[in-house]
Structure formats: C-alpha cells, structure tokens
Amino acid sequence: MRRSFAKPVFLEIPRLLDRLCYRFPSLLIDSVIEHEPGTRLVAVKNVTGNEEVLQGHFPGTPVIPGVLMIEALVQAASVLLLDEAEHVQPSAMRTVLRGVNNARFRRLVVPGDQIRLEVTIRRRRRRVAVAAAVARVGDHVVAEAELLIGLALDEALIDPTANVAPGAEIGAGTVIGPNVVVGPYVRIGRACNIGASAVIDGWTEIGDETQVFPFASIGLIPQDQKFKGERTSLVIGRRNIFREFVTIHRGTEGGGGVTRIGDDNLFMAYVHVAHDCEVGHRTIFGNAATLSGHVSVEDQANIGAFSGVHQFCRVGRQAFIGGYSVVTLDALPFVRSVGNRARVYDLNVVGLERQGMPEGTVAELKRAFRYLLQSKLNTTQALHQIEQDDTLQCAEVVYLVEFIRTSRRGVNLRRPPKRLEAMVADE
Structure with a gap:
C-alpha cells in the first residue's frame, strides 16, 4: 500500500527553535x-537508522x-x-518546560517509523500553557503526556540603529525597533514593542505589553507657552496601543505636572493627547481625535475620528x-454626543450592550435621561x-447625577433638531 504524505505547513521551525538554543542533531521535528x-499543531519526525542516539540505544536493537x-x-x-x-x-519569547504529567509509553519506535506529533x-494560566500531547506511528499511540510549557521573556532587543540614552530603563522582552530615540529618563516596561522611528522622551513611564507604532511621539514637552522646562511627567499604564504618528505630551507645572493614561486603550493614527490630560481604561480614540490640555476621559469612552475636546x-x-x-462642555456618560458643537443623541444603547451592561441598568438609564432630555424640567x-x-x-444612575453636579464647565444637554436626530437614528 502506498503511503500518502500530508502537505507541509510553512513555519520557520529552525528559527523558532533556535530561541531554545537547539541545534542539529537536537532538532526532533522535520x-x-x-x-x-494558538490552538493545535501536528508535526512529523522521520526516524532513520542514522540517528546518533540509536548507536547506543540499543546495539543491534535500535529503539x-x-x-x-x-x-x-x-x-x-x-x-x-x-x-x-x-x-x-x-523575537521576545522563549519556552521553558515546567512539567510533564501522566506520561505513558505504549509501543516501541524504531528506524523507518514516522512519528506524528500532535x-x-x-x-492557559498567565504565562503557562497546558498541552495535551500524543505521539502516533500509523494508527497506534506510542506516547502521550500532559505538558506544562512556560513562556519566558528574553532580554530586551534593541536595534543597532536605535538611540537609547544611558539611564533609560528597558524591561525584559521589549523590542526597540530601527531608528527609535529613547531619552535618558524613560522607563519602558516588559514585553513592549517600540516601532521604527518612534520618539520617547522626558520623564515618561510606559507599562508592560504596550505597543508604540512607527513615528509616534511620546512624552515630549507640552505645547504650552507657560512651560519653562520644569520636570513634569507622563505615566502610561499597561497594554496600550499607540498607532502611527500619535503624539502624547507630558504635563505642566500649573496642571499638576502629570499626563496620565490608564490600561488597555487604543489610540489610532494621528491622535493627540495634550498636557495634563487624564485618560482612563479601555477607551478608544479614532484617527486624529484630539484632546486639549487638562481634559479627563473616563473608562470605556469612545471618541470618534477627527473630533476635538476643549480644554x-x-x-x-x-x-x-x-x-x-x-x-x-462636559460630555455626558452613556450617551451619543455628535456634532459641532456636540449635541446629545440619546442613550448609546448598542454600545452599552456590547460592553456588557445589564438590560435592567440600561432601562434605568433610559428613564433617568427622560427626566434630563425629554421633560420640561x-x-x-x-x-x-x-x-x-x-x-x-443603580450605581450608574447615581454616578450620572454626581457627574452632572460636579461639572465645572457645565454639561452638554442640548438636543439636535428633529431632522438631524432622525438622520442619525437612521444611520
């Protein structure tokens, strides 16, 4: 019977395993x-009589x-x-075998066999993956085990063309790309990726697993004529994404001295965040969205492309x-605000449901906004x-009331003309 072979999948096996310092004859995948x-892989190993280990295991009966x-x-x-x-x-990760559970060996493997490795x-638990592993020859299981594989970070990888000043702190596993400039007071966390020609300067702290794309400018001096070179800072949390040409400026002495950004935010291309702003967690900024100085953006807000927020x-x-x-004016939580100047287009029901807000809470917010927007009060x-x-x-209604009561600039409660409201509703 003629044996049929599956078509190989292209993966750079030697390059990947090179991170583990494997060299011939230790490579055991053909x-x-x-x-x-991220889920499943099947590899093959063809066993030949030339395997070095077979010369002594066992003489005359290689296994x-x-x-x-x-x-x-x-x-x-x-x-x-x-x-x-x-x-x-x-290029920032390597694997480490943490443990082998329930290993079983069912049959002998000899020269001429092709081992199918599944x-x-x-x-997964943080940086440890649990894998079910089975080796087969033909239809027979020859070995099986549960593997505990850890993912470890390599040392920081810095491109030779990058300019990283003495004193800068670069975390393990961080990749610094070509022509990047990093100032002497910058602290970059673990497993970050800084794209080509990005500039990070000043007293800037960047949290773990943050991605800075090419040509972004992070932590430069504020665009404020009152700024006289004082020591001010920019603090960025974890897992943020700054796309191409984003600019984030550090704070001013008059504004508290700190620009602060939370975790898990997405800043699309050309976004600008000015001095002394505070951005929460899990926000999204569309292309070229702009924050003036001293702006506060709270958790899970979404600011559309080419929008501007007044200082x-x-x-x-x-x-x-x-x-x-x-x-x-202050933009109300939970609602859609659109236009120049922005007007309120009712509760953002679709967005709230996507973010997992319970139906009962959405219903309470709807009733609260009827008092605010549709009554004559x-x-x-x-x-x-x-x-x-x-x-x-509910807590969301309590927060809404507190947000309005504590507003200093006043809140935007203006409704659009009926014609515009109908157009937006249709969209």
Whole structure:
C-alpha cells in the first residue's frame, strides 16, 4: 500500500527553535503538517537508522528512547506557542518546560517509523500553557503526556540603529525597533514593542505589553507657552496601543505636572493627547481625535475620528463622541454626543450592550435621561426628580447625577433638531 504524505505547513521551525538554543542533531521535528494558530499543531519526525542516539540505544536493537519522544512533543508545543508569540511580541519569547504529567509509553519506535506529533493547548494560566500531547506511528499511540510549557521573556532587543540614552530603563522582552530615540529618563516596561522611528522622551513611564507604532511621539514637552522646562511627567499604564504618528505630551507645572493614561486603550493614527490630560481604561480614540490640555476621559469612552475636546472638559464613562465632533462642555456618560458643537443623541444603547451592561441598568438609564432630555424640567429639577425616584437606584444612575453636579464647565444637554436626530437614528 502506498503511503500518502500530508502537505507541509510553512513555519520557520529552525528559527523558532533556535530561541531554545537547539541545534542539529537536537532538532526532533522535520515538518509541520497541520496548524491551528494558538490552538493545535501536528508535526512529523522521520526516524532513520542514522540517528546518533540509536548507536547506543540499543546495539543491534535500535529503539528511540521514551524521553526523546517527550522532547519531540515539547518541541512541537514550543513551535505552536512561539509562532503565536511572534504575532504579539516578535523575537521576545522563549519556552521553558515546567512539567510533564501522566506520561505513558505504549509501543516501541524504531528506524523507518514516522512519528506524528500532535499537541493541543487545553488551557492557559498567565504565562503557562497546558498541552495535551500524543505521539502516533500509523494508527497506534506510542506516547502521550500532559505538558506544562512556560513562556519566558528574553532580554530586551534593541536595534543597532536605535538611540537609547544611558539611564533609560528597558524591561525584559521589549523590542526597540530601527531608528527609535529613547531619552535618558524613560522607563519602558516588559514585553513592549517600540516601532521604527518612534520618539520617547522626558520623564515618561510606559507599562508592560504596550505597543508604540512607527513615528509616534511620546512624552515630549507640552505645547504650552507657560512651560519653562520644569520636570513634569507622563505615566502610561499597561497594554496600550499607540498607532502611527500619535503624539502624547507630558504635563505642566500649573496642571499638576502629570499626563496620565490608564490600561488597555487604543489610540489610532494621528491622535493627540495634550498636557495634563487624564485618560482612563479601555477607551478608544479614532484617527486624529484630539484632546486639549487638562481634559479627563473616563473608562470605556469612545471618541470618534477627527473630533476635538476643549480644554478642561470631561468625557464621561462609556460616552460615545461621534466623528468630526467638537466638544466644548462636559460630555455626558452613556450617551451619543455628535456634532459641532456636540449635541446629545440619546442613550448609546448598542454600545452599552456590547460592553456588557445589564438590560435592567440600561432601562434605568433610559428613564433617568427622560427626566434630563425629554421633560420640561430644568437641570436642577430633573436631578431632584431622579434622586426622588425609587426605581432609579443603580450605581450608574447615581454616578450620572454626581457627574452632572460636579461639572465645572457645565454639561452638554442640548438636543439636535428633529431632522438631524432622525438622520442619525437612521444611520
């Protein structure tokens, strides 16, 4: 019967395993024939009579040692995990075998056999993956085990053309690309990726796993004529993404001295965040969105492309600012504000549901906004009615009332003309 061979999948096995310092004859994978990125991989190893280990194991009766079958499965799992890491943090990860559970050896493997190495990621816990691993020859299982594979960070990788000043602190696993400039007071966390020709300067702190794309400018002096070179800072949290040509300026002495950005935010290309701004967590800034100085943007807000927010304004939690809008008053949380000058287009129901807000909470917010936007009450009267309504007691409504009461610039409660409101509703 003629044996059929699966078509190999292209993965750079030697380059990936080179991170583990494997060299011939220690490479135990010949090719990859199936690959589901981040989940499953099938590789093959063709056993020949020329394997060095067979010369003494055993003379006259060559048999592949069981420990090498486990090693081959570990290498297959490493290729799977390292290939996935390439797309997140290129060239910054390596794998470490943390443990082997429930190893079983079912049959002998001899020269002429082709071992099919199957690994499937069952679960992950931080930087440890648990993989089910099975080795087969033909239809027979020859070895199986549960593998615990750890992902470890390499030392920082700095391109030779990058200019990293003495005194800068670069975390393990961080990649500094070509022509990057890093100032002497910069601190960059672990597993970050700084793209080509980006500039990071000043007293800037960047949290772990942050991505800075090419030509971004982070931590330079503020565009404020009162600034006289004082020591001010920029503090950035973890897992933020700054796309091409983003500019983030550090604070001023008059504004508290710190520009602060939280975790898990996305800043699309050409976004500008001016001095002394505070940005919360999990926000999204569309292309070329701009914050003037001293602006506060709260958690999960979404600011559309080419929109501008006036200095000292606040953008409330889970607010949605439509594209090309100009915000000159505090933007209410939970609603859609659109236009120049921005007007309120009702509750952002779709966005709130996508973010996991319960239906009951959305219903309470709808009733609260009827007092604010659709009744003939003024703002003070509407807030009083909301506070007196026993059916409006959820934390989001309490926060909404507090947001309005603490506003210094005033809140935007203007509704659009009926014609415009209908057009936006249709969209």
